[in-house]
Amino acid sequence: MSAVAAQYDTLQELGVEVISVSVDSQFVHKMWNDQELSKMAKKDIPFHMASDGAGNVGKIFGVYDENAGVELRGRFIIDPDGVIQAMEVMTPPVGRKLEETIRQIQAFQHVRSKKGAEVCPAGWEPGKKVLKPGPALVGNVWKEWNPFTDH
Amino acid sequence: MSESNAGCARPTGASVGEPSVKKKEEPLDEEVKMSTAKVGTKAPDFQAPAYYRGNFTTVKLSDFMGKWVLLCFYPGDFTFV
Numbered sequence: 001m002s003a004v005a006a007q008y009d010t011l012q013e014l015g016v017e018v019i020s021v022s023v024d025s026q027f028v029h030k031m032w033n034d035q036e037l038s039k040m041a042k043k044d045i046p047f048h049m050a051s052d053g054a055g056n057v058g059k060i061f062g063v064y065d066e067n068a069g070v071e072l073r074g075r076f077i078i079d080p081d082g083v084i085q086a087m088e089v090m091t092p093p094v095g096r097k098l099e100e101t102i103r104q105i106q107a108f109q110h111v112r113s114k115k116g117a118e119v120c121p122a123g124w125e126p127g128k129k130v131l132k133p134g135p136a137l138v139g140n141v142w143k144e145w146n147p148f149t150d151h
Numbered sequence: 152m153s154e155s156n157a158g159c160a161r162p163t164g165a166s167v168g169e170p171s172v173k174k175k176e177e178p179l180d181e182e183v184k185m186s187t188a189k190v191g192t193k194a195p196d197f198q199a200p201a202y203y204r205g206n207f208t209t210v211k212l213s214d215f216m217g218k219w220v221l222l223c224f225y226p227g228d229f230t231f232v
Contacts, residue, residue, distance in 0.1 A: 015218055016221050017215050017219070018221045019201075019222050019223070021164070021199065022224065023227065024228040025200075026201065036229065046204065049201055049202045049203070050210050054163040054164075056164050056165045057164040057165070057166065060166045060188065063224045073226065074222075075221070075222070075224070080217045080219060081216075083192065083193055084189065084190050087188065092226040
């Protein structure tokens with residue numbers, strides 16, 4: 001979570017609010033912030049750290065591990081209409097890469113801003129080539145987009 | 152969000168259920184009611200106690216309607232990754 005805190009300004013510039021969730025109590029969240037995270041991120045955690053002791057929130061998102069009594073590493077991108085646009089669930093030992101989350105948010109924001117008239121192909125980043133779906137593009141993506149040079 | 156009192160009980164989060172339509176003759180299957188999140192569908196609303204910038208408060212997902220939200224679950228405070 002310190003990685004998210006460290007890049008919080010970037011997320012705010014994109015208009016993204018963050019909520020973190022674990023089964024730990026608010027008191028433990030405070031101690032983790034005070035004793036460790038704030039030292040790693042060089043600032044206090046700027047977003048809501050939610051407590052889900054009974055796993056109720058994790059259960060409705062399908063990321064609560066009943067046997068271990070903890071949340072899995074689940075990450076959800078939710079748009080301004082409250083619709084889940086992306087999710088990623090990992091087992092505990094491997095961490096996320098926030099740059100990938102930011103890339104996905106930028107891509108979904110682009111698609112939203114164009115009301116779906118443009119879509120973002122594999123590996124898309126801001127400034128890279130987008131595709132305009134329609135009858136003319138069917139069977140012609142190979143002319144428009146090159147996986148070696150556009151990816 | 153108003154600040155909440157820090158009591159002795161261990162607080163937890165809960166879903167903010169939309170009013171469920173129950174028929175008397177067929178009780179709602181708990182598993183169906185707790186259907187999990189899917190991409191392309193509305194995120195289930197929830198509220199939970201939270202630590203936020205020095206205060207104990209409550210966070211509710213639907214309060215962020217109109218904004219993008221990054222919701223991150225993780226195994227536990229003071230774990231290594």
